[in-house]
Amino acid sequence: xxxxxxxxxxxxxxxxxxxxxxxxxxxxxxxxxxxxxxxxxxxxxxxxxxxxxxxxxxxxxxxxxxxxxxxxxxxxxxxxxxxxxxxxxxxxxxxxxxxxxxxxxxxxxxxxxxxxxxxxxxxxxxxxxxxxxxxxxxxxxxxxxxxxxxxxxxxxxxxxxxxxxxxxxxxxxxxxxxxxxxxxxxxxxxxxxxxxxxxxxxxxxxxxxxxxxxxxxxx
Amino acid sequence: xxxxxxxxxxxxxxxxxxxxxxxxxxxxxxxxxxxxxxxxxxxxxxxxxxxxxxxxxxxxxxxxxxxxxxxxxxxxxxxxxxxxxxxxxxxxxxxxxxxxxxxxxxxxxxxxxxxxxxxxxxxxxxxxxxxxxxxxxxxxxxxxxxxxxxxxxxxxxxxxxxxxxxxxxxxxxxxxxxxxxxxxxxxxxxxxxxxxxxxxxxxxxxxxxxxxxxxxxxxxxxxxxxxxxxxxxxxxxxxxxxxxxxxxxxxxxxxxxxxxxxxxxxxx
Amino acid sequence: xxxxxxxxxxxxxxxxxxxxxxxxxxxxxxxxxxxxxxxxxxxxxxxxxxxxxxxxxxxxxxxxxxxxxxxxxxxxxxxxxxxxxxxxxxxxxxxxxxxxxxxxxxxxxxxxxxxxxxxxxxxxxxxxxxxxxxxxxxxxxxxxxxxxxxxxxxxxxxxxxxxxxxxxxxxxxxxxxxxxxxxxxxxxxxxxxxxxxxxxxxxxxxxxxxxxxxxxxxxxxxxxxxxxxxxxxxxxxxxxxxxxxxxxxxxxxxxxxxxxxxxxxxxxxxxxxxxxx
Numbered sequence: 001x002x003x004x005x006x007x008x009x010x011x012x013x014x015x016x017x018x019x020x021x022x023x024x025x026x027x028x029x030x031x032x033x034x035x036x037x038x039x040x041x042x043x044x045x046x047x048x049x050x051x052x053x054x055x056x057x058x059x060x061x062x063x064x065x066x067x068x069x070x071x072x073x074x075x076x077x078x079x080x081x082x083x084x085x086x087x088x089x090x091x092x093x094x095x096x097x098x099x100x101x102x103x104x105x106x107x108x109x110x111x112x113x114x115x116x117x118x119x120x121x122x123x124x125x126x127x128x129x130x131x132x133x134x135x136x137x138x139x140x141x142x143x144x145x146x147x148x149x150x151x152x153x154x155x156x157x158x159x160x161x162x163x164x165x166x167x168x169x170x171x172x173x174x175x176x177x178x179x180x181x182x183x184x185x186x187x188x189x190x191x192x193x194x195x196x197x198x199x200x201x202x203x204x205x206x207x208x209x210x211x212x213x214x215x216x217x218x219x
Numbered sequence: 220x221x222x223x224x225x226x227x228x229x230x231x232x233x234x235x236x237x238x239x240x241x242x243x244x245x246x247x248x249x250x251x252x253x254x255x256x257x258x259x260x261x262x263x264x265x266x267x268x269x270x271x272x273x274x275x276x277x278x279x280x281x282x283x284x285x286x287x288x289x290x291x292x293x294x295x296x297x298x299x300x301x302x303x304x305x306x307x308x309x310x311x312x313x314x315x316x317x318x319x320x321x322x323x324x325x326x327x328x329x330x331x332x333x334x335x336x337x338x339x340x341x342x343x344x345x346x347x348x349x350x351x352x353x354x355x356x357x358x359x360x361x362x363x364x365x366x367x368x369x370x371x372x373x374x375x376x377x378x379x380x381x382x383x384x385x386x387x388x389x390x391x392x393x394x395x396x397x398x399x400x401x402x403x404x405x406x407x408x409x410x411x412x413x414x415x416x417x418x419x420x421x422x423x424x425x426x427x428x429x430x431x432x433x434x435x436x437x438x439x440x441x442x443x444x445x446x447x448x449x450x451x452x453x454x455x456x457x458x459x460x461x462x463x464x465x466x467x468x469x470x471x472x473x474x475x476x477x478x479x480x481x482x483x484x485x486x487x
Numbered sequence: 488x489x490x491x492x493x494x495x496x497x498x499x500x501x502x503x504x505x506x507x508x509x510x511x512x513x514x515x516x517x518x519x520x521x522x523x524x525x526x527x528x529x530x531x532x533x534x535x536x537x538x539x540x541x542x543x544x545x546x547x548x549x550x551x552x553x554x555x556x557x558x559x560x561x562x563x564x565x566x567x568x569x570x571x572x573x574x575x576x577x578x579x580x581x582x583x584x585x586x587x588x589x590x591x592x593x594x595x596x597x598x599x600x601x602x603x604x605x606x607x608x609x610x611x612x613x614x615x616x617x618x619x620x621x622x623x624x625x626x627x628x629x630x631x632x633x634x635x636x637x638x639x640x641x642x643x644x645x646x647x648x649x650x651x652x653x654x655x656x657x658x659x660x661x662x663x664x665x666x667x668x669x670x671x672x673x674x675x676x677x678x679x680x681x682x683x684x685x686x687x688x689x690x691x692x693x694x695x696x697x698x699x700x701x702x703x704x705x706x707x708x709x710x711x712x713x714x715x716x717x718x719x720x721x722x723x724x725x726x727x728x729x730x731x732x733x734x735x736x737x738x739x740x741x742x743x744x745x746x747x748x749x750x751x752x753x754x755x756x757x758x759x760x761x762x763x764x
Contacts, residue, residue, distance in 0.1 A: 042234050050234030053241075063411065063457035064450040065418035068429065072446040081443065082248070121572055122609035126623035126675060127599030136622060140613045155321070162323035166422050173326050185337075190330050194322060201321035 010179040014189070017175030018196055024089070024161040024171060025200070028096035029154055035097060036104025043105065044112050054105065061102040067163050070095040074167040092164035100157050107153065111146035112138070144215055151208035158200045172196055259441040263448060268435070275431025276452065278345065279417045282427060285349045286413060290356035291406075297357060298364025299390070319358035325419050327351045332423045344425035348417070356413055363405045367398035407464035411457045418453070428452065521584060522547045523679055523710045524569055529578035531564055531734075538564040540734040541578070546679075551711045553721040556731035557757060562714045565731070566681050569712065570601040583678055599627050602672030606684040608664040610656035616643070616667050617652040620674045628675065635674075642670040646700050662693030666700055673704075680704065682713040716761065722746060730754045 043054040061069065073091040077084045084090075115138050123133035165174035172193045179189040262268050300312045319327070328351035335347050371394060379389040421429035428449060436445040524546040531539040539561045546552050554562040567573040568580055571587055571594050580587040585597060611619050620639035624630045630638070643649045646666040648659075656664055665685055672680060682701065686694045698720050705711055705724045715721065721728050721742055728745040730738045730753075738745070738754045749755050 042237075046234040050238050053234075053238040059458060059461065060450075060454055063415075063454045063461055065415040065429075065453055067418045067421065068446055068450050068453065071429075072443060072450070075442045075446065076248075082251070116609070118605065118607055118609045119611065122603070122605060122611070123622075124595075125570060125572065125598055125601070125603035126671070127595050127627040128623060129595050132626055136626065137611055141611075144613070159321075159323040162325040163419065165325070166419075173323060173329065176326075177329070180333075187333070187337075190326070190333070194326065194330075197323060197326065198318065198321050202317070205317070205321060 010182065010189070013170075013175055013179060014172075014192065014196075017170055017172040017193070020089070020170055020175075021158070021161050021172045021196075021200070024092055024096060024164055024169070025154070025158050027093045028100055028161075029157055031093070031097035032100035032104045032153075032157070033150075035101030036108050039101065039105040040108035040112060043109050058102045058105050061099055062106075066095065066099050066160055067166050069099055070163060070167050088164065088167045088169040091167055092161075092169045096157065096160060096164070099160070100153060103153050103156075104150070107146055107149045108142070110149075111142035114145045115141045148208050148212045148215065151204060151211065155201050155204045155208070158197065158204070162197075259439075259444045262435075262439045262441065263444070271435060272428065272431055272448075272452070275426065275428035278426055278431075279414075279420075279428040282345060282349055282352070282417050282420060282425075283410075283414050286352035286356060286417075287410060289349070289353035290360050290413070293353065293357035294360025295364055297361035298368065301361055302365045302368045316358045316361050319355055320362065322355070324351070324355045324416055325422060327355050328419055328423050344420065344423050345427075348420040348423060348425045348427075351423075352413060352416060355416075356409065359409055359412075360406065363402050363409065364398065367402035367405075368394055370401060371397055404464045404468040407460055407467065411460050411464070414457055414460075415453065523550070523583055524712065525579075525581040526565070526568070527579045527581075529565070529568060529575045529580060531561075531568060531573060531576050537734050539568070539575070542731075542734070542736055543578075544729060544736060544739070546710060546712055547726075549708045549710055550726045551705045551709075551713065551724055552727050552729060553713045553715055553725040554729045554731060555714075555716060555718075555721065555757075555761075556737075559733075560731040561734040562729075562731045563683050564734075566683050566712060566714050569679075569681060570598050570603060572603075595627070599623070599675050600678045602669075602675060602677035602680040604665070604668050604672055604680065604682045604685045606687050608656070608661070608668045608688070610664055610668055610671070612656050615653050615655060616648075616659070619656065619667060620671050623671070624674050638674055639670070642673050643667075645673075645703075646670045647696070660693060661689045662696045665689065665693075665697045669697070669700055669704075679710045679712070682711065682715065684714050684716070686715065686717055718746070718762065730757065732757065 039054045039057065042050050043058075046054065070092060073095045074088060076082055077091050077094075078086055119137050119141070120133050123137040124130075128136065161171050162173040165171050165177075168174075170178070176189040176193040180186060183189070297312060297316060301309065301316060303309075304312060328348060331351040331354065332344060332347040335341050335350070341347070375393055375397075376389055379393045380386075384392065417427055418429050420427045421433075424430070432445045432449050436442045439445075522545040524544070526542055526544045529539050529542045530537070542561070542565060544552075544565070554565065556562045564573055568575050568587075569582060575587070582597065583600060585592060587597070610616075611622070614622065617636065617639055620642065621632070621635040624635040624638060625632065628635075640649065640652065643652055646669055648663055648666055651659060651663060651667070656667065659667065669680075669685075685701070686697050689697065694717070698717060701711070701713070701720070702724050713720075713725075723742075725742050727739055728742050729736055730745070730749075730751070732753050738749060738751045740749075745754075746758070749758060
């Protein structure tokens, strides 16, 4: 931790914040992928009621501030209401998942509809079952179109975890504030957390742009 | 897609059930937490409530408008610079844009606030908010602009130059009008993001819609209801914008890269 | 070029051409056994559009039937009904003794006996040629990799492009892609092959290579139902030609009867428009 000289006393808190940010990202990304995939397939193959339900979900949660959503879940789960938990991490993961899930839904949906339906016909004509056609023909092709935008969504998610501090989760950004007040106005923690965020977002951004270029050539 | 008839069948049978279940859970939750008590919703019937929240909304919209104008101006300049400048200067511009885009906007807002407070330039959190939002959005818009310019075929610039147009003339008459048309959907999406992000001014204690909401629920004790109403207000502003953006996209299928840039930023 | 020429100059030589090639091929199995495909009174509508109207047709074992007709005449729909890519609204289709309306029918099992070749090839772009050919034999027929690969290579040989086994579909010409598509269908060792306008998306110079493969297949005794506008192919290879218009079968006949002396006015008109250029 020599790099962050002024932080030594607080480095433990800092590392904790770093892992909180990673935990929030990974947990929310995992559940957002599940939500998004289910919702997207419902949006593509569901009946009219289901389709408009999913459309409503996507539109409402994408057009409302994440902070308002997080505050809502935090209060909803708190003792005064559902009395489930006061842990801001739970509310943060729920909120980030549902919010990001709405974006994932749109990405996966466009991935599914980017696959020519005649591909499915060809697979079914060879005797492959519904699921086999999905698994061997549709998904491998959909994934190609879906991976770069999902990478971009992960970057956005890493950045969005900072908002969880607004409902008292001790993520990186919150940690910077805590250390700053402890050290009486030292500015280094802010520099440190910027670098910490960049260690997460920049490699992702680099990977996405490389992938995009590779897939663009493959096509 | 007849080949997926069974999947479709599956969804139409169980999907409605799932959707119904989610709606039922929400309703049960509403009852269990006493959310449907008229007492908690009645304040929203008072005109004074809307005058009060309207004041907050006005701040929110002013902040968004100011940040939009600043970001468009700087974003356009930076985007042109990034696409045209070579050498160390171009490298610095690119690095600055990439770093700003890789940073959580809330971190930018907090740092700007602290810097402004420390340097004694201003105590005003709203100004800090506008500056912070503008820094981040300038970087994002710069990237949209760059992608828009780079998506034009090189031949067009060469054609214009060989007609004797100067470089600035080429930019103004040939490149920018087309690039702007291509990037409008991405810009509108970014405006939605910007409007949503104004809510983060709440955290740096600027008086915007959410802060007004807090004073409101502190008085009436209806937190969840207030959050829902504020969410609906944001939705009412952003939904038409997102419809508009989608219509532009389908009217003029924009370049693949522009769509991807838009996709990422819409999530922030 | 031969087929283009035939297309332009209809009558005299076709009888010869047919016996010429026909004698080299196998004799058709007798039709006393049950036909391979039997359609009886099939109706199909899409919304208010009646795609098929009381269509009845039999295709015998080893028989080659070419279906022609203007676009929207229902010929492709009929073909798609045979392997249940579309389901008939009423009437009955029996394929190799299996009633397609039977709710207990295993569609996947039915389809593995029916090869389909599409106008747009529909190769899987994320797989190599060899992988395209091996997917269904391995997943559906449960062949091991070595057996599937051996079969795939043998068929690539047969369609004349063994050297393309590791290429991606996008690296092939249209004619090559369609030959791969035929090989892919043959890898399942189907009893019936359906061709849905297999040469309509091809540049003229590639049509012959695909038709040659189809012709060889016909001479091997494959039961084939071909939707096509290649009149030369119909004349040389078809046992019977079916003319459809507005969802109905207007006329059925041997190529000789059909091209030289069509009975129906509608058939004459259609043949005139298509043979004129």
